[in-house]
Amino acid sequence: MTPRIEFWQGNTACAEGALAAGCNFFGGYPITPSTEVAEHMAAKLPKKGGVFIQMEDEIASMASIIGASWTGARAMTATSGPGFSLMMENIGFAAMTETPCVVVNVQRGGPSTGQPTMSAQGDMMQARFGSHGDYAIIALCPATVQEMFEQTAKAFNLADKYRVPVFLMADETVGHMREKILIPDKVERIARKSLASGALPFRAGEDLIPGFGQFGTGHNVHVTGLTHDERGYPCATNPKLHAALVQRLVDKIELARNDIADYDIINPEAEQVFVAYGGPVRTVQQVLHDRRGGDVGFLRIRTVWPFAEKALAQFKNARRFLVPEMNLGQIAREIERHVKVPVKSIPKLGGELHTPAELAAALEAKE
């Protein structure tokens, strides 16, 4: 069968991607520019036997999807910057309790209320480090309406496989634009690894990921945000146990860094290399198209966290990396940590995409 063709808004594609992946619980709170995701889920989920619930705030939205996830649901919420800030408390809880869940952040200009209807990528470091303590998460960045669909679906698989919150770090540009999208007949689904009968609910094997003891299946699992032992019991004053638990939470994602990485490498012999994710990908593509020759390299990142540092090494002739971002250089600094050549941040604030002329000028500039 040929794939169905639609002309959709990014936020609609995100909701449809979630539904295709079997999302059956959505808890959310209205916020521009992500609200269309909630509206679409409100219309579609009840007809598919799923649950849509509008919670009283984003703190409760995040809590509700964690609660739903422990009953085995594929659970999601969608928000933007101010709501993402409120979710940080329970995002940490999800990381600590290894609860699979998907959080969509259609980024807008910040800080604070900022620019509700304009585009930004200012929450990239918040996605990685926003809750207190050490932990690791996965963050994906779609650049097209097609990727809004595909990466949302993929986010559920990553969340279930690694038992971790997965963020779809979209931006207003990608969320609100409309373009052609091919809908596949079905999408791949990776199930959570179940807890074996009698096994300890927080004891992990070589992959560092424990089996999931779904509520209502007789495992009698105690889930706590306190530092816990392999039985799930609080053990908050044991230094070695705390260190080992937090190390494992980080290492389970670290161990899978290459498995999680998702990027395209274009013109690997080039001396000047763009690195971009989300909205700015589109401008870089225009610049490459306009120049025609293969003299400019491009690392197009779809998984921003964990950062795919190995991809940078594939540009062996790279003299300079240029990083256009709709923030003041959040990922540019991450790239600086991994390369020996200069990294030129091309920040843009204000809510509009970089123009091709701006990026072309950056290529010509010496500094």
Added chain:
Amino acid sequence: MSFEDWFRQDRLPHIYCAGCGNGTVINCTLAAIDQMGWKKEETVFVSGIGCSSRAPGYILTDSLHTTHGRALAFATGVKMANPDLNVVVFTGDGDLAAIGGNHFIHACRRNIDLTVVCMNNQIYGMTGGQGSPTTPKGCLSSTTPYGCAETPFDLCELATAAGANYVSRWTSYHVKELEKAIRVGLETPGFSFIEALVQCPTAFGRRNKFRQVADHVEYLKIHSLLRAKRDRMIEKGEQIPQDMFVVGELTRRNRPATGVKP
């Protein structure tokens, strides 16, 4: 089955101080659940942060010990995603009425099919005795060293006004009445709220002239005003003493509920 079979024996001893009233409330809750004939695998306990919220960790079922004030939001997710589960929430006055106040009124408004047992010790016990939204006027705590100047919440009036189907208040003295109230709460579809005033000798009692645990329990007993008696007093136009609180079944109705087992 004895209600003792519901405890995680390998978690003992528990963290509660000698003389704490929380154990009484946990026992009443488990006895009520045992009477209901609920199975462990279909029962989930949810809690937030505080002394009362440690209770699910001692009970041998699936249990979710969450973030401060958010228990009802987590419980809403559990119950909406799987209405077949029986969901009971343990909370305290700080957890429920301060940081969790918004979640409390909205869970009542949704009339979601949860049973919420609030152990109200009128203070923040776990952090060492700070004033809470239910600390009575004039009472001493580490953050109200000159006496609490604010008016406390009446949690039961709040739950009733916000839409709960069942609301009841008792104390750790009224063991049989409390157990029965929780039982009715478990049976009632929709949001059931049972407030249990409890003594906290460590954080509240020692600052407020309750030198003995029994003194505080006695205080709760003699300051309890039965709802029927209160109603009679109102009929006769008598003044209700300021230091009394009403106990008994305060609200019982059958408004449409959400998350009820099909």
